[in-house]
Amino acid sequence: MGFASRHIGTSQSDQQAMLEVVGAATVEELMDQAVPNQIRSEGRLHLPPAATEQQVARELAQMASHNTVRTSMIGQGFYDTATPAVIRRGILENPSWYTAYTPYQPEISQGRLEALLGFQTVVSELTGLPIAGASLLDEASAGVEAVLLAVRVHRGELRRVAVSSDLFEASKAVLTNRCDALGIEIRWVDATENLDLTDCAALVVQYPGAGGVVHPYHAYTTMADQIHAAGGTFVVIADLLACSMLVPPGRLGADVVAGSAQRLGIPLGGGGPHAAYIATTQANERQLPGRLVGVSRDSAGHPAFRLSLQTREQHIRREKATSNICTAQSLLAIVASMYVVYHGPEGLKNIAETIHAHTLDLARKLCDSGHRITHKAFFDTVELEIPGRARPAQLTLLAKGIAVYLHSPSHLRISCDELTETSTIDAIAQALEPFADSGKSEQIEELPAASLRTDSFLEQATFHRYRSETDLMRYMRRLGDKDYALNRGMIPLGSCTMKLNAAVEVSAMTLEGFAHIHPYAPPEDHAGFERLAEDLERWLCEITGYDAVSLQPNAGSQGELAGLLAVRGYHRARGEARDVCLIPASAHGTNAASATLAGFRVVVVTSKPDGSIDLEDLRSKIAENRDRIGAIMLTYPSTHGIYEESVGEVISMVHQSGGQVYIDGANLNAMVGFARPGDMGGDVSHLNLHKTFAIPHGGGGPGVGPVAAKAHLAPYLPGFPGRRESALPGSGAVAAAPWGSASVLPISWAYIRLMGAEGLSAATASAVLAANYIADSLDHVIPVLYRGSSGRVAHECILDVRGFKQAGISVDDVAKRLVDYGFHAPTMSFPVPGTLMVEPTESEGRSELDRFCAAMLSITEEVTKVATGHWPREDNPLINAPHTAEVVIASEWNHPYSREIAAYPAVYGVGTEVLDPELARYMVEDKYWPPVGRVDGPWGDRNLQCTCPPPEAFTAS
DSSP states (O other), X not given: OOHHHHHSOSOHXXXXXXXXXXXXXXXXHHHHHHSOGGGOOOSOXXXXXXXXXXXXXXXXXXXXXTBOOOXXXXXXXXXXXXXXXXXIIIIITOHHHHTOOOSSSGGGBHHHHHHHHHHHHHHHHHHTOSEEOSOBSOHHHHHHHHXXXXXXXXXXXXXXXXXXXXXXXXHHHHHHHHHHHTTOEXXXXXXXXXXXXXXXXXXXXEESOTTSBOOOHHHHHHHHHHHHHTTOEEEEEEOTTGGGTBOOGGGGTOSEEEEXXXXXXXXXXXXXXXXXXXXXXGGGGGGOOSOOEEEEEBTTSOEEEEEOSSTTXXXXXXXXXXOOOSOOOHHHHHXXXXXXXXXXXXXXXXXXXXXXXXXHHHHHHHHHTTOEESOSSBSSEEEEEOTTTHHHHHHHHHHTTXXXXXXXXXXXXXXXXXXXXXXXXXXXXXXXXXXXXXXXXXXXXXXOGGGBOOSOOOOSTHHXXXXXXXXXXXXXXXXXXXBXXXXXXXXXXXXXXXOOOOHHHHGGGGSHHHHTOOTTSOGXXXXXXXXXXXXXXXXXXXXXXXXXXXXXXXXXXXXXXXXXXXXXXXXXXXXXXXXXXEEETTSOHHHHXXXXXXXXXXXXXXXXXXXXXOHHHHHHHHHHTXXXXXXXXXXXSOTTSSOOTTHHHHHHHHHHTTOEEEEEBTTGXXXXXXXXXXXXXXXXXXXXXXXXXXXXXXXXXXXXXXXXXXXGGGGGSOOBTTBOXXXXXXXXXXXXXXXXXXXXXXXXXXXXXXXXXXXXXXXXXXXXXXXXXXXXHHTTTSOBOOOOTTSOOOSOEEEEOGGGGGGTXXXXXXXXXXXXXXXXXXXXSSSSTTEEEEOOOTTSOHHHHHHHHHHHHHHHHHHHHHHTTSSOXXXXXXXXXXXXXXXXXXXXXXXXXXXXXXXXXXXXXXXXXXXXXXXXXHHHHTOOOOSSOOBOHHHHHHTOOOSOOXXXXXXXX
8 A cells, every 4th residue: 555545535435435426427527627727737747756654764864864963063043952852752743732733723722822821931931021922933033023013113114223233144134134125224233332223113132142242231221221212122132041041131121032942942953943932011912923822711711721812813904914924833832831841940040051151161261272252251152263264173173073153264153052061162172272372361251140140930830840751741641632633633724734744754853864953054964954955846846837946934924925025036136116916805814914024015806706806806906006016926726715717817917017926835735736836827936835745733833835936036035145055046035044944844855755746646636526525515505605617616615604693603603513523613714704614635534524524514403403493592502612521511501402412412413313323433432522611712812811820810700
């Protein structure tokens, strides 16, 4: 049995039975009907033949072995760290955690929400600021988000920020690129000088500095005073681990603090994925980018967690959104949170103090040899001055297996970390003796007392209770059991493609050769990553019909942004001021937000009643903005779940206007092997590897969003300063690492290698069959809102439950009731309010599809019971859903429906005749009990609490 048959959930006999329901003789006939001829690709994909799991495991291990693992002391925001084995196995390698989706349904996401609340608490306590988000993408882009927040909240219209030149190089590169697109001027400064900041919206500094320096306490408070006097915001890019030992930035006057949590137990991984963070004052809480976990209460008054304030706010505010980030690095934030639970505050501080002690030891030994140290007070980094000979000194250390950072021809930077050993310090001092020329010892200063943290932090019980491995193991299992993930059942989220993340695919990311490589290690150390990246880029070009791929964007949102920045760069190089981006009304909300962040003005194109683009309105918008059209952003198949036949005409019209065509890759899952966006006329696309190419969603990240483009846009794709990224000539970084989230790229490499061309095509066809099977199984009771001209849907369909409102039942009620049936709800109210967008994926078997259809039909019967007055509108199983075990076994039961119907509706409910008896029994034996009842969202927003609260803060009401 080949891997494809294990990945695809339906057998040949299953598919034949499903084809009878949809009225097609073969899968090929169905695809001929669904996919318009004008976009169909000719011939098969030219990819390597499908490999076995054993072959793929061997090839990945071989590639990992070609990466050279040295003692990394490069720093620059990336440090070696020890991931406790119990966390690696209990979180990173546990499908309960890595196959979960973003917690938009809070009742079935309480475990990961609690863990993310712990992450926010860690960030808040270490930074000294009260509001912290649930993670961002990486330190460089988090710094950008902090700057954009500062510009937004400034009372004036200033578009200028002062930034310390002592910032990490990656942060400088990404900040420069992003600010340029928005017309924000950067003034590079020495922040320790007396500055005139009257025309600046923010002052940005690194803490400790990129060169390792820790300035005196009063120097930072003076910086804060200067920018505050000018009416601006003090932004600090801070090392979280250092903040367990140094005065927290909030006490230094910082208004916004951002950075990375990588060194809290997250492997180097060639640059990612790593959890970034952002924290701010209460005054800025509604300007915070990304997601914020808050504490609310459920229907019984018990504490419950949910995403607060700006949950998925891109879909609401679109081009006015505070950020284009949809999901970030949830899984990695959870790892960081558990790392702190594992060590506790005293353990964290001990690690920081040990790192500092090693750094002091190194500095003193170098000084004793006659070397000159640039900064006399530092945390973990020594900057060594070797006039004109820094490169030979770096190579000498490299020969001994130690990698350090070459800052200039005369300066080396050496960073200590959690894994630094005394023997390494001695080896460095000995190796560098020949490069010393001052002949005298210099005095190294201890950090002054005023710079050291003296207050207690992380006193919440969570960070003291689970110190033994037994206790921590049980804590992580308890949290995991609260959640609904793919290891429990189908997550039929439209546009999110929650497919199988095969064990053989994800196993490689923890191999030493992938996990312990610094992103800025010497090129020869990355030979394995180079091979993997070249393969993946070539395969993705073949699959999409494009000429070049950049793997750098570390999320779909960043891929969108990178693609649009490439379009902007192309037009600008031609001297054309094309600043309008056309976006269909049905598009993903991140499209509009990304276009705005790329410096475009969004012009919305309306949709026709059938969900397709209104061509007359498109012509009108093009005419109104003649010579200004920069691009159009299309999602194909459309967000309405159909293959639009007019797409060729749309593309032609935009090209004739001088614009570029961006095809959003979110729905590429319905195209692979049958159509290529590059062949359709697309100029650029981003590809969600976490959707189409099997990287797990991880409860809301990691995501990977490579950007692919035609040759004329290739020079404008994101590269990296001083670093070759495959064969691409471009620059304009959007992430801190050359290959973004490098350590999860082996997952998509393995997926393509395992499936081969035929397997990938079969997966696409199976996904389309599954969606049409659900549509045709339910359409007689629940209307399917959109279909193509052939009557077919693509890989997803929109179920129109708006008619349930006549019985007082909302789409929310249906979503919560599905929990009682053992399902994660489909995507709610997008792209059409009050509807459900269902995507079953190719990985689900026919029995699971039947179980979902049976649940929806049974819910329809329940709605009828309410509509006919059998159950009152104010008390029925739909509006009371989901039902917890505590509610069902309570001594009093005053509802007009039975406890059995509440808890086991698929077995005892009104629609039981549609369910196979064997499936019904399975649903009793494997019952998922939600840990909380329906969560009161508005209460949580009115009473915002985003850190771990004391238990007495809750009272039942």
